[in-house]
Amino acid sequence: LLTMKDIVRDPAPILRKKAAEVSEIDEETISQLKSMREYLKNSQNEEIAEKYKLRSGVGLAAPQIGLDKRMLAVYIENTEGEVEYDYMLINPKVKSHSVAETYMPSGEGCLSVDENIEGLVHRYKRIRITATTIDGKQLELKAKGMLAVVLQHEIDHLDGIMFYDRIDKDFPNDPKIGAEPLE
Numbered sequence: 001l002l003t004m005k006d007i008v009r010d011p012a013p014i015l016r017k018k019a020a021e022v023s024e025i026d027e028e029t030i031s032q033l034k035s036m037r038e039y040l041k042n043s044q045n046e047e048i049a050e051k052y053k054l055r056s057g058v059g060l061a062a063p064q065i066g067l068d069k070r071m072l073a074v075y076i077e078n079t080e081g082e083v084e085y086d087y088m089l090i091n092p093k094v095k096s097h098s099v100a101e102t103y104m105p106s107g108e109g110c111l112s113v114d115e116n117i118e119g120l121v122h123r124y125k126r127i128r129i130t131a132t133t134i135d136g137k138q139l140e141l142k143a144k145g146m147l148a149v150v151l152q153h154e155i156d157h158l159d160g161i162m163f164y165d166r167i168d169k170d171f172p173n174d175p176k177i178g179a180e181p182l183e
């Protein structure tokens with residue numbers, strides 16, 4: 001069971017590395033990716049999160065648990081506890097994206113960053129990605145809104161990019177022209 005002690009904190013070299021492509025989807029890779037998804041699911045369950053002191057997460061990239069592998073998990077429940085997004089992606093790749101940008105109005109955080117860093121992180125409003133799933137199938141995913149933001153944040157982790165790298169140093173809280181806040 002993954003807990004907060006398994007989550008690598010900034011600054012750590014692995015968080016600044018370009019993660020390696022997953023060449024073979026073996027049993028170990030599948031179980032590692034499942035444990036990442038399980039962390040997110042557990043962290044959104046009140047009793048389990050409380051019991052194991054888990055920070056409630058919506059996405060997790062393999063380097064954040066010390067794995068040099070290009071894979072990520074996204075798990076988002078809505079307020080009624082219904083699953084909205086549930087993905088385990090291997091070798092994800094952004095194939096195209098909108099010109100339009102969006103941002104989380106309250107800024108972003110990160111499970112690997114303990115302090116709050118203020119400022120807007122601009123992301124593409126819509127993205128089209130391809131990835132491989134744990135059953136070895138190719139998947140194409142068109143994402144917008146929250147899912148697009150989470151996927152971009154996690155794919156950045158696979159490229160050694162932290163959310164705060166994308167905050168404007170001079171005008172951190174200024175929305176870019178034409179960017180719409182995530183509703």
Ligand SMILES: CC(C)(C)[C@H](NC(=O)Nc1cc(F)cc(F)c1)C(=O)N(CC(=O)NO)CC1CCCC1
Pocket residue numbers: 055056057058059060061064104108109110111112149150151153154157
């Ligand atoms: C770091 C943390 C604050 C825990 C963040 N959670 C989060 O943003 N939850 C959230 C946001 C909403 F807008 C509405 C809602 F219902 C819940 C998160 O899990 N991550 C995952 C992470 O660190 N992955 O590496 C950071 C998010 C910032 C933008 C996308 C992922």
Ligand SMILES: [Zn+2]
Pocket residue numbers: 109110111112153157
């Ligand atoms: Zn993060």
